[in-house]
Amino acid sequence: MGLGWDETVYVSQVSGHAPAAFFSAPRARGITLLVAPITSWSSSTPLLRVCLAVLAGLGLLWALRAWRGRFPVRVIAAGGALFASLWITLFYGPQVMPNYWVAVGALATVGFALTARADRARRGPVWGMAAGAALMAWMRPTDAVWVVLPLLALLLRDRRPRPLLALLGGLAAGAAEWVVEAYVRYGGLSARLSAGSRIQGGLGLHNAVIDQLRSLGGRALCRPCTGAVPSAPVIAWWFVLPLLALTALVLAVRARRTLRTLLPLSCAASAAVPYLFLIGYAAPRFLLPAYALLAIPVADALFRLVAVAAGRWRPVVVTLVAVGVAGHLAVQLAVLETAVSRTTAEHRVWARSADDLRRLGMRPPCLLTGGDSVPIAFYAGCGSAHTGGHDADTTAAALTRTAQRVPVALLTTDPGHPPAYARGWRLHRLPDGYAYLGPVAVGKRA
Numbered sequence: 001m002g003l004g005w006d007e008t009v010y011v012s013q014v015s016g017h018a019p020a021a022f023f024s025a026p027r028a029r030g031i032t033l034l035v036a037p038i039t040s041w042s043s044s045t046p047l048l049r050v051c052l053a054v055l056a057g058l059g060l061l062w063a064l065r066a067w068r069g070r071f072p073v074r075v076i077a078a079g080g081a082l083f084a085s086l087w088i089t090l091f092y093g094p095q096v097m098p099n100y101w102v103a104v105g106a107l108a109t110v111g112f113a114l115t116a117r118a119d120r121a122r123r124g125p126v127w128g129m130a131a132g133a134a135l136m137a138w139m140r141p142t143d144a145v146w147v148v149l150p151l152l153a154l155l156l157r158d159r160r161p162r163p164l165l166a167l168l169g170g171l172a173a174g175a176a177e178w179v180v181e182a183y184v185r186y187g188g189l190s191a192r193l194s195a196g197s198r199i200q201g202g203l204g205l206h207n208a209v210i211d212q213l214r215s216l217g218g219r220a221l222c223r224p225c226t227g228a229v230p231s232a233p234v235i236a237w238w239f240v241l242p243l244l245a246l247t248a249l250v251l252a253v254r255a256r257r258t259l260r261t262l263l264p265l266s267c268a269a270s271a272a273v274p275y276l277f278l279i280g281y282a283a284p285r286f287l288l289p290a291y292a293l294l295a296i297p298v299a300d301a302l303f304r305l306v307a308v309a310a311g312r313w314r315p316v317v318v319t320l321v322a323v324g325v326a327g328h329l330a331v332q333l334a335v336l337e338t339a340v341s342r343t344t345a346e347h348r349v350w351a352r353s354a355d356d357l358r359r360l361g362m363r364p365p366c367l368l369t370g371g372d373s374v375p376i377a378f379y380a381g382c383g384s385a386h387t388g389g390h391d392a393d394t395t396a397a398a399l400t401r402t403a404q405r406v407p408v409a410l411l412t413t414d415p416g417h418p419p420a421y422a423r424g425w426r427l428h429r430l431p432d433g434y435a436y437l438g439p440v441a442v443g444k445r446a
Helices: 005-012 030-039 045-065 073-084 087-092 099-118 124-139 141-158 161-185 189-199 209-215 232-254 259-277 284-308 313-359 373-380 396-403 439-445
Strands: 367-369 383-385 408-412 426-430 433-437
Touching: 005 030, 005 373, 030 045, 030 099, 030 124, 045 073, 045 099, 073 087, 073 284, 087 099, 087 284, 087 313, 099 124, 099 141, 099 161, 099 259, 099 284, 124 141, 124 161, 141 161, 141 259, 141 284, 161 189, 209 232, 209 259, 209 284, 232 259, 232 284, 232 313, 259 284, 284 313, 313 373, 313 426, 313 433, 367 373, 367 396, 373 383, 396 408, 408 439
Parallel strands: 367 383, 367 408
Antiparallel strands: 408 433, 426 433
């Protein structure tokens, strides 16, 4: 499938294949450090995907084991299967993206917290809770804070210092690098948060629910989020999910085991709030932590609905559940196929553009700017730089000076209006647009 835009940013930080791309304020280096043992010596995308797939499976297994004793093993296994079979999970699990790992950390943190509360003599669950919180904060510190808000309220109510310190210590350990970098590169924590808000379009009250629905058809990023909502079979599970979650809560209250269901549901809701109501765009991966936390209570609800059905209604309920799950899996695999095909085609265009640029003289050390320069530069082994937008890290004057020393190219889809610094550069057609080649690149080609 090739590496995507965000993946090339994360991988380039520790890759010997290409210079590091601009690292914007909202990003955290957890996923970069996770893949560093591979990408620091190998540029093989298949090797990277296989290693991440194995790690993703082991991570999910660890998170599910945190719930042993809180729910029957069959419920935990079914919840894991429901989460693992989502097209979003299958698509992003083997990618160099942080959201899946936030989901794993969230699931482990809440499970270990419930176990630590039920068995106060054991220290293992407390350490597990700290590890889960650290994993979340290592990958995306702001997401980690949203996830743990209900858990933090519970621990404050319980007035138990050890679990509370474990949770806060885990968050602090995971976020330490991100906070230090905020002061070193961005002028402080507040400045980094403000810069992150600007890059995300300005955090505030937004209704991104419809945007998330539009993204369920296999769109990796919905920004701007236009177009029709996918067909009913594709989005049906998204409406069934909260109904099953509510059913799980009602059944838990009736069975007088409310907390073990209420806590993951509450953490799922708090994890979803910023991506449903505080940003003006959508990506399906944003809600992976919420889906992971909902999975086990939803699986419990399905088992209990089958169990409470009696007499002649039991075959009907069993059939409905079986048909519903089978249809759900079929839809997930169909959407996954669509997403993979679309993404693969897009990444192959980037690879062809990189090949063309190499033939035109763009060989390391080299620099690309404009358009899709970040992923194409990584594919070509070049650096990337921008004079505007969220990733602005250079100026037109700096690009002009650089173009006198090394090959520089401006990528664009509008060949008729180049910026002033590129007006004397030679224009060439690429598979996904055009490139203005600086004087050194043209000379190398000649």
